[in-house]
Amino acid sequence: MSIHAHLHRYGGLRVVRFDDETKADGKFPPPDQAAWYVGTTFNGESFGDTFARFMKAVDTTRVTTLVIGYWGASHDRSCTYPVELLAEAADSFPALRALFLGDIVGEESEISWIEHSDITPLFTAFPGLESLEVRGASELRLEPVRSDRLQTLRFESGGLPAEVVRAVAASDLPNLRYLDMWLGEENYGGNATVADLAPLLSGERLPALRHLGLENSEIQDEIAAAVASAPVVARLKSLSLAMGALTDRGAEALLAGQPLTHLDVLDLRHHFLSDAMMQRVEAALPGVEVDLSDQQEPEDEDWFFIEVSE
Template sequence: MTINEHLTEYAGLPVADFTHDTGADAELPAVGGHAWRVRTEFDEAGFADVFARFVERVDTTQVTALIFGYWGASYDDGAADPVKLLVENARRFPNLKALFVGDIVMEESEVSWIEHGDITPLFGAFPELERLEVRGSEGLVLEPPSSGALRVLRFETGGLPAAVVRAVAAADLPNLEQLDLWLGTDNYGGDATTADLAPILSGEKLPALRHLGLENSEIADEVAAALAAAPIVARLSTLSLALGALTDAGAEALLSGQPLTHLDELDLSHHFLSDAMMERIRAALPDVEVDLDDQQKAEGEWRFIAVSE
């Protein structure tokens, strides 16, 4: 699986593009009715210049949802730090509620090559931000954030650093309802362990959480075993171990642990389960919407996650 399509909708709004080739006289759509994506391309105008034109051309006081597409890389002379630019211009975005950092597809950069910096300042600059989603993790830095407004937090990565997982685990996010962590593989920096996840699984600091996704993980079996007795599970409506390397051993741990019959949805898609185990899961959870699509076959001892490089 690769990420090869840009977002067409975000935060319930259609996406409007502002790019390196948006001319000074280009007709722009209604500001408040769109999620705005700002991006450039390799060897085109530098991202900082495109962003500067964006904040001058668009009434950013009406922007509620913002997307950062390709902003360059260390090998690109036009590279910039989109988070730093946004924080420096925070006063121009008084109504920003949703932010996606890294709507970048394979043709622009592989997910594991997307270069970030410190995203922690976003929480101080935008205390009313309700949704934050980040794709890529190279160079990603996060200190434990605090926000009473945040409802959705997602990281899409081929390898999420343990330091970032620990920062999320130590965060003060009392109203967070949805958390998705693509844990990835150690080959691309995904070195988190179930010990790093323990504060999340305890649920003590996430009283409002109703969806938990621990996805795209090469240690899916270990995660499943930890979830089997995790207090947070009893409060969830939806649980996802999708995109990972889940085997019968992990599924057995889930089935042998605490009841999952209260769930509305259980997403196990992209897995290495046997046909017999799939039938056992369906039989055990007849009233739960279980996604067992994309069954994989192991090649010897090698099992792969859906999104890595």
């Protein structure tokens, strides 16, 4: 499955587009009352030129929320990767609190084709950042970081590199409350293992974490087995193992592990559980909102597929 719709709202604000067709002298809402989409189009002007026009047209000192859209690909002469531009312009965005990097839909680029760079400079450039969400993971790089302000961190991908998972696990994020990672499959670069997740599952570096999503994974059964005894689970309000290749084996491990009745939400959407196992999961978790929608059947009897890959 591909993603076919751009964000309409982000960070509680309506998304307002500024792309290569936007007139810089147009009428815009107050800068702090919109989530500003900045992006170009295929064969349009360079992202750098669009971003420069945006900075002239909008009082960026009042912008709190940015959504970065299509910026091109390495084979485009006009491709300009956004992280360097954002870091260089950081002084012009003192109020920035939320950033979505890669609001790119399938008609622009499949999720596995979205090309990134090193996103580590964002944490230095924007120490007040409270939410960072990234779509796509090709060439994505991250070093361990420290942030006292970050509360939400999300990665949407068809294959999240193990190096990125390990960097998140080694980061110092004492106020992170919401962590969501689409781990993907190895064919698209998703080579993280359960061992790479171990520091996250211990919870030692994440004292404030209340939601954990380890999703869209071809090793969802192994992850479920690890989560079943993970110390971090005891402090969570919601847990998501959705979008992946979860089978009865993984669900059995969850039921045999630590109690999950303290959760408000358990999201297992897009799964390969049998009807009998679905009934067992629901019966074992009274009072928990369990999402068992989108039941799948394996293709060719033994191919269990994730929801979002290419």
